[in-house]
Ligand SMILES: [Fe+2]
């Protein structure tokens with residue numbers, strides 16, 4: 075059993091670990107987008123999706139970027155303010171605001187309140203759009219810069235920092251649990267599917 079929220083072999087590159095997590099996150103974004111084709115807000119689906127977003131996409135994945143990769147990139151000369159790192163941090167914050175909007179309106183939306191349904195649907199659509207383009211920028215721009223700038227030793231240090239951060243969480247099997255949750259959401263059947 076592992077206590078880590080990502081599992082990788084010793085030769086992994088930190089950006090590859092993050093890209094693998096992007097593919098899991100995208101499966102949940104697809105499921106959230108699919109939910110928008112249904113007028114009623116499925117409370118159980120959204121509770122599970124918000125759990126995934128808060129604890130895996132943000133708690134595990136964005137935390138690795140903000141806490142470990144971005145600081146090392148900054149040290150290597152990639153600017154924060156007015157540069158790609160500041161932009162990525164800003165988008166993480168925008169995502170958190172949209173998640174709060176969904177969470178705050180979920181109960182009323184599930185109860186059929188029209189304004190709350192509109193708010194949840196709009197916030198969910200905005201979140202999907204925000205995260206898709208955010209992931210694309212990281213995969214094709216920032217991580218490419220990281221691969222070029224960071225030497226083998228720095229990459230090893232970032233990987234070790236990923237492991238330490240995850241072990242500090244002490245949550246056995248977290249990664250496997252959230253990948254399974256992504257599978258469950260990807261196969262979710264909505265009311266009138
Ligand atoms: Fe990010």
Ligand SMILES: [Fe+2]
Nearest residue numbers: 092139209212
């Ligand atoms: Fe990311």
